[in-house]
Structure formats: C-alpha cells, structure tokens
Amino acid sequence: xxxxxxxxxxxxxxxxxxxxxxxxxxxxxxxxxxxxxxxxxxxxxxxxxxxxxxxxxxxxxxxxxxxxxxxxxxxxxxxxxxxxxxxxxxxxxxxxxxxxxxxxxxxxxxxxxxxxxxxxxxxxxxxxxxxxxxxxxxxxxxxxxxxxxxxxxxxxxxxxxxxxxxxxxxxxxxxxxxxxxxxxxxxxxxxxxxxxxxxxxxxxxxxxxxxxxxxxxxxxxxxxxxxxxxxxxxxxxxxxxxxxxxxxxxxxxxxxxxxxxxxxxxxxxxxxxxxxxxxxxxxxxxxxxxxxxxxxxxxxxxxxxxxxxxxxxxxxxxxxxxxxxxxxxxxxxxxxxxxxxxxxxxxxxxxxxxxxxxxxxxxxxxxxxxxxxxxxxxxxxxxxxxxxxxxxxxxxxxxxxxxxxxxxxxxxxxxxxxxxxxxxxxxxxxxxxxxxxxxxxxxxxxxxxxxxxxxxxxxxxxxxxxxxxxxxxxxxxxxxxxxxxxxxxxxxxxxxxxxxxxxxxxxxxxxxxxxxxxxxxxxxxxxxxxxxxxxxxxxxxxxx
Amino acid sequence: xxxxxxxxxxxxxxxxxxxxxxxxxxxxxxxxxxxxxxxxxxxxxxxxxxxxxxxxxxxxxxxxxxxxxxxxxxxxxxxxxxxxxxxxxxxxxxxxxxxxxxxxxxxxxxxxxxxxxxxxxxxxxxxxxxxxxxxxxxxxxxxxxxxxxxxxxxxxxxxxxxxxxxxxxxxxxxxxxxxxxxxxxxxxxxxxxxxxxxxxxxxxxxxxxxxxxxxxxxxxxxxxxxxxxxxxxxxxxxxxxxxxxxxxxxxxxxxxxxxxxxxxxxxxxxxxxxxxxxxxxxxxxxxxxxxxxxxxxxxxxxxxxxxxxxxxxxxxxxxxxxxxxxxxxxxxxxxxxxxxxxxxxxxxxxxxxxxxxxxxxxxxxxxxxxxxxxxxxxxxxxxxxxxxxxxxxxxxxxxxxxxxxxxxx
Numbered sequence: 001x002x003x004x005x006x007x008x009x010x011x012x013x014x015x016x017x018x019x020x021x022x023x024x025x026x027x028x029x030x031x032x033x034x035x036x037x038x039x040x041x042x043x044x045x046x047x048x049x050x051x052x053x054x055x056x057x058x059x060x061x062x063x064x065x066x067x068x069x070x071x072x073x074x075x076x077x078x079x080x081x082x083x084x085x086x087x088x089x090x091x092x093x094x095x096x097x098x099x100x101x102x103x104x105x106x107x108x109x110x111x112x113x114x115x116x117x118x119x120x121x122x123x124x125x126x127x128x129x130x131x132x133x134x135x136x137x138x139x140x141x142x143x144x145x146x147x148x149x150x151x152x153x154x155x156x157x158x159x160x161x162x163x164x165x166x167x168x169x170x171x172x173x174x175x176x177x178x179x180x181x182x183x184x185x186x187x188x189x190x191x192x193x194x195x196x197x198x199x200x201x202x203x204x205x206x207x208x209x210x211x212x213x214x215x216x217x218x219x220x221x222x223x224x225x226x227x228x229x230x231x232x233x234x235x236x237x238x239x240x241x242x243x244x245x246x247x248x249x250x251x252x253x254x255x256x257x258x259x260x261x262x263x264x265x266x267x268x269x270x271x272x273x274x275x276x277x278x279x280x281x282x283x284x285x286x287x288x289x290x291x292x293x294x295x296x297x298x299x300x301x302x303x304x305x306x307x308x309x310x311x312x313x314x315x316x317x318x319x320x321x322x323x324x325x326x327x328x329x330x331x332x333x334x335x336x337x338x339x340x341x342x343x344x345x346x347x348x349x350x351x352x353x354x355x356x357x358x359x360x361x362x363x364x365x366x367x368x369x370x371x372x373x374x375x376x377x378x379x380x381x382x383x384x385x386x387x388x389x390x391x392x393x394x395x396x397x398x399x400x401x402x403x404x405x406x407x408x409x410x411x412x413x414x415x416x417x418x419x420x421x422x423x424x425x426x427x428x429x430x431x432x433x434x435x436x437x438x439x440x441x442x443x444x445x446x447x448x449x450x451x452x453x454x455x456x457x458x459x460x461x462x463x464x465x466x467x468x469x470x471x472x473x474x475x476x477x478x479x480x481x482x483x484x485x486x487x488x489x490x491x492x493x494x495x496x497x498x499x500x501x502x503x504x505x506x507x508x509x510x511x512x513x514x515x516x517x518x519x520x521x522x523x524x525x526x527x528x529x530x531x532x533x534x535x536x537x538x539x540x541x542x543x544x
Numbered sequence: 545x546x547x548x549x550x551x552x553x554x555x556x557x558x559x560x561x562x563x564x565x566x567x568x569x570x571x572x573x574x575x576x577x578x579x580x581x582x583x584x585x586x587x588x589x590x591x592x593x594x595x596x597x598x599x600x601x602x603x604x605x606x607x608x609x610x611x612x613x614x615x616x617x618x619x620x621x622x623x624x625x626x627x628x629x630x631x632x633x634x635x636x637x638x639x640x641x642x643x644x645x646x647x648x649x650x651x652x653x654x655x656x657x658x659x660x661x662x663x664x665x666x667x668x669x670x671x672x673x674x675x676x677x678x679x680x681x682x683x684x685x686x687x688x689x690x691x692x693x694x695x696x697x698x699x700x701x702x703x704x705x706x707x708x709x710x711x712x713x714x715x716x717x718x719x720x721x722x723x724x725x726x727x728x729x730x731x732x733x734x735x736x737x738x739x740x741x742x743x744x745x746x747x748x749x750x751x752x753x754x755x756x757x758x759x760x761x762x763x764x765x766x767x768x769x770x771x772x773x774x775x776x777x778x779x780x781x782x783x784x785x786x787x788x789x790x791x792x793x794x795x796x797x798x799x800x801x802x803x804x805x806x807x808x809x810x811x812x813x814x815x816x817x818x819x820x821x822x823x824x825x826x827x828x829x830x831x832x833x834x835x836x837x838x839x840x841x842x843x844x845x846x847x848x849x850x851x852x853x854x855x856x857x858x859x860x861x862x863x864x865x866x867x868x869x870x871x872x873x874x875x876x877x878x879x880x881x882x883x884x885x886x887x888x889x890x891x892x893x894x895x896x897x898x899x900x901x902x903x904x905x906x907x908x909x910x911x912x913x914x915x916x917x918x919x920x921x922x923x924x925x926x927x928x929x930x931x932x933x934x935x936x937x938x939x940x941x942x943x944x945x946x947x948x949x950x951x952x953x
Contacts, residue, residue, distance in 0.1 A: 364648040366766040373723030374757040381895030389889035443886030447879040454875045480847050484840040491836035498777045503829045
C-alpha cells in the first residue's frame, strides 16, 4: 500500500475504534474506561447508559412555569413602606398616611411645607432606589417611584433565586438528571424537565410551595371567625399585631374548621434562621418535622421563648397558622412542627423548608408527561423504522452501483457509528425526532455518494481512465456536497436555536450526521476507491 | 445498472404543464384551507388538555362521556387513537376549559378522577398496579419482605426490592403490554419473582382497567408564544436560504429558489388540510427541514447550470437549462428516491407519535425535487428571456476566479 493510503487507513481505523469505545466501553457516571464488555448483557447496559434518552423516549415530565416576579417587587414595596414610616417618625416628620399605589409606587400624604427639604434628604439618603417627586394637585403629598433599574434588579434576582430554590428541591427529591433553564425571552419563564417522573402532581406541589415559615407569639386566640377576633378588641387590632387564619386544633383529628389568631407582627424566627429540617416521629410516634436553628436564630428564639413561657407560639406557614403549641420552657436551638401529617407530607414539608422559601410565587403554563410505556413503544418504533430504512437504502445501493455500492454502504455504516458515538461523547439527548434525524441522515447522507458516483460514471462515459474518472468525480462533486450539507445544517441550526426538547434532538442528530457524512463520503470513500484501484490490474473496469 | 442513460427530455418546453399542475395543487390546498376543512392546529398551538389513555378492553366511549359530563367536563372530546386492537383513546379539553381555573392541570385531574371512577375502582386498601410507580411497589415489597432479605440489612434489602420493582414495572411497560397487564400472574415471567413475591403482590395490589400514557397541557400564553415563534422560524429559514444562495450564486437564483421552496411549503400545508392532519411543532420542524432539502435539490441543478454557462458562453439559455437538468436527472431522481425510501420507512413503521412529521417529509421530498425542475428553472428561463444573457451568467470577477481555480486543478 502506498504510504499516503496507509496513513489514511490508520486515521479511519482510529476514528472507528474511538467511536466503538465511546458507545460500548464507558458506563454512566464514570468517564474512565473500565473494560470491554464481556457479554451481551453488559454490552446492552453500557450502550443504554451512554445514550441519553429524551423525555419522549424515557418517560418523564416537562413543565413550563412562570415566576411571578411582581410578588418580589410587591414585597419590597411593603418593606419599604414600613421602613419609611419608621424613618419619618424617627426624623419627626409628620405624615398622614403612607399608601401603596401599585407595585412600584408609594404615595405619602400630609407632609407639611416646612419639612419638604427634610423628606427630600431622607429619601435620597435612606432610599436610594426610589425617586421622590411631587404630586400635582396636592402640595402636601409626595410620590415615591421605584427606579427602573432597581425594579429590574429585583425581578431578575427573584428569578435567579427561584431557579436555585427549585433546583435544590428537585435535587432533594432524587430526580436523575433534571434540567432547569430559562425559557423564552425576558418573560421570567422557566422550563423544568424531570426524567422518569410520571406522576408530576407531588413534584409540582413541592416546586410551587412558597414555604415561608415564621414563628410568632400569639397574643390572643383562637377565635372562630375573623369578626369575632376583631370584636373582642373593639374592632381594631392592637398595635404591632396582625390577624391570621389557621386550622382549629382538636383532640380528634377529624373535627376541623377555621381558627383565627392575633399574633405579634414581628417574627421570632423566620425561614432564614433554619439550619436544617428533618421528618421525625413525635413523642406519640406520629410523623412530624424537627427543625434546628442557626446560632443567631437560636439566640433570638431563646430570648422570645424565655420571655413568653405559658403563651402560645404560632407556627405559620405561608401566612396560615399551622399550629400554636404552648411554650413550656425556654427553647433555643430546635423545635418541632406537629400536625396530622402522613409520612410523605412530613418528608415533603421538611424538604421544602430545607430548600428555602421561594421569593415569588409560581404559575404553571404548560405541562407534558410521557409515560414510560409510551417511551418504550416509541423507541421500538424508531429502531424498526431505522433498520428498515437503512436496509432498503443499502440494498438499493448494491443493486444500482454494484461493487461501488459496497463502498457507499461501508461509508454509510461508519457514518452512523460516528453519529451515535458523537451523541454519546457530547452527552446529547436522543429524542424520537432525533431518531428521525438519524433516518434522514441515512437518506441524505447517501446522496453525497450518489453525487460522486454519478459524476464518475459521467467521466467514464467521456472516455477518461478509471483513475482520472474517480479523481474527477470526487473533485467536481465536492463543492456541491458542501453546498447541500451547508443548507441543511443551516436550517438545522435555526431549528436548534428556536426549538425545544424533541426538536432540538432532531437538529442535533441531523447536524452531527451530516457533518460526519462529509468525512465518510469524501474521505473514507476516496480511500476505499484508492485502495481498490491500487490492487487491481491496469485497464480493468471499475464496478460502478 | 442505470435507469437514465443520457436522457434528452425537453423540460423547459413542458413548463406550462408543470405550472398548471402546481397551480392545481396550490389552489386545491388553499381552497381547502380557506373554505373547506381549514387548518387543524396541534395542541402546541391551540392550547388545551390532551390525555392519552390505554385500556385493557375496548372502552365504552359513551360511558366515559357520561362520566365526564358528571364532572362538568361535558365539552370534552373523545376519539380513538392508533390501531383498533390497542384500545387507546385521546380525551381532549379545549383551551377555554383548561384556562378557566387557577390550576393548569385541573382539567387533567378531573379526567383522571372520572376514569378512576369508571375503570380504576379496586378493593379498598389495595393499590393499582397498572398505575403504580416503581417506588410504590418497592415500598410494599419492603414491608412484606417476601424474599426474606431483612437479615441482610435494610439498605441491602431496599436496594434489591428497588431493582425488582423496576424490573416488574419495566415488564409491564414494555411492548406488547405497553403499560397494562391483565393478570398479576403474568409477572411470573420477570426474573427474580418467586411465588412469595406474587402472593404479596396479590395481597397488596389490584389491576385497574386503564393506564394514562401521555398528557399534554398547554396554557394560553405558551400556545400564543409558540404560534408566533413558528412563523418567525419559518421566515428566518427562508431568509437564511435566500442569503446563502445569493452569496453563492446571484440574486435571481436566490429568488427562484425561494419561490420554489415557498411553493413546496404551501403545497405541503395544503395537503395537510386536505387530509385533515394536525399541524404541530414537530410538523413545523419537518417543514423547515423540507426547506433545507428543497434548497439542496435546487442547488444541485443550479450548480450544473452555472457550470454549463461558464463552459458554453454561446449556447441558447433555454437549451442549456434543459441540458443541465438532463445531466443531473439521474442524480436527482436517485437521491429523492433514496431519501423517500428512508422517510417512507419512518412513515410506515415509526409509530403514531412521529407520523405527522414523517408525512411532511414524505410529501416534501417529492415536491422538493419536482419544484427544482418545474418551478425554479422556469423562473430562471423567464428572467433570462426578459433581461438578456449577461444578467444571468456569473459576475465577471467570480468568473475569473473560477477560471483560475479550474486551470490550477
């Protein structure tokens, strides 16, 4: 063999070997070569591990959700209003009212003229994210507007924090290889993919739960209705307190009904002070959640419980009183939440508390759940269609191009092997349209060979020698092959950019398949031809 | 073996027949879209809820409809899906019902409740094996411990039962059972199942008559977003193709190719309307692939036309185009034929899910090749006949560069 051909053959052999290794020798989770699979069972396991299956082939849930970032802006507004009132009082600036106009606007009423400059300096020093402006028609009012950049910052922060919290919760559920990513442009939407989850209701509830935990001392309660609670205080709540609903606790768990509590507004402990939460049975063996606090939280908790022995401590989740046990002694660093939980509910609550509160609420926009049986069916159909298509094409090539057909078929098989190996190495996800992309690669990939062979036949007809005809065929067809592949790859890239999940899988397999096809149809086919030409006698015909 | 030995067909002479055929197909399609059947959109674009359910026995559609009405889902549509012996139906709710409540999946939950009432009822205290997850099965097995694994330690036992449960569920899910088994005894086939295991399963589990295979819920916002995106993507695809061919050839070639491809897309959509098939996101993806494929084919013919223009500056353009097509005919028919074989296999054997996608490609491959000959080339000829030869040939600089490259080869 000529040196040039030998190096080329070595290159092809190396590619082939690398591809095989990529497909069958690296089990999931270990990127090291652990040995050639010794039996068919092992072979199947390795291949199954290496090829990542999309949701439509494996089964799983795909969720599109929107983070309601305005919630975070509203919370900032609430906190700012409280702080503003404190500051105005501290600086002795009289005011009539501080109102919320909408999420980004606050109206302050009743500022006397002589305090104009005071409130101006207060605003610019203490509230740099807000702009203070006068209100037309009311010389004693001022409007505070949240700066656009600050608002955008809050919204983006809420989105990122939500993503992290959701990721945390999903990880703790033990879902393998979930994906959480932004979706769409600038609408604060996320897409969450959960392979293997075929009943999404539990996961959806966990993701959606805001899980804001606060512990507050109960001043008065429980009352049967909201009005009863207000009536007991002459219609007005005592200062620094708030009215919250909850469930009535009773000795038998079936009797329920609402209970309203008046609790102090300042929380003894919030979710941020939690170090850990675990489901544990309580002293009666029923499921409950144990939580431990951080050092600062423990100090504060100790102080509050020490000062309020004998009073009830309301455990509040998402602004509903969950339970209100009596403080028996000073508690510092841990506590327990009891209630009529099932084991599952206790575990879920602990999980959600551990992951932290969501800064904004979640709204689901779309949902797709593919059951695993459908996935198995799709795989079977896809594989059968691929094999039938491949055999049909290969048979035709043999029939129409005779000896050279073997050449094309070898190149085609190598093309497919490289394609599958590339999917495994890149960790690309194979979807059902992805399998269609493989089939399309077979059909379009063989086009390159057809182009070359037809040109070779033409050159032979013009009377050129076999060697010159082969060279001429490859040379003339090369630019056209590049053209056709580039246009198809271009449309694949557009699909990849704008598409989701399954369509991306299609774009990926088609692109990789055609790129590999450039290598196999031009380089590999040429090497096979050169090798054959080198072996045969001068003047013999080429089987094409 | 050769099909077409030096064909000498007068393609451009027949161009009016081609135009006529294309016009007929286009009109038939557009009339169907506008007046007759319209276009049916898949759930991705329409929004709403779809639940795919499989039954062990042929389902009573009227009973299901009545039960759904009891759940206030009277506007639900029920249609059968796939082969008759598969016993599968699709239950659908339109966007109005889906979007009316706060929870996106309220419709789906109601459907599942209705199905449970009709087909899912089992003895109290038992769990439905046909809709159980491996975790549920494992939990029951661990508690009952039929294989006496407690002695090995709870972690080991949990792991073994986990693997056994996954094998049991995988057996249930694999074809031909496809998610439903009729008798717990069938599980005897699974490796690692002993009579003790079967006894536990019989005690703790029953078999309902249905299994949910697939659910899709699309809210109004996502549906609208996807509709908009689909249009942008298609226009972007066509635009990119135009730019690329303009760059490689000349503007008129690009325009001709884009018109031909647009013609292909319209005819394919027309077929979808005539055959009453749904246009979903995957169909749009297939349409884009079709755009790429049609361009492919057109480029091959244009490449040959350009080469012949360079070699025979004096030839009549009409005859030149004919000759170019004849020279590439073998290749065009072969490639289309081979790609057609491949996508036909996908259409026939690929299953229901990918069916619309495959149909788009099947139609597209044929129409794509046809349009390179019947639409793109005549447009070039028209342009030449109106504006003279100098505009259709290569730009001078490109000619020189290619001549130099040709000499070097």
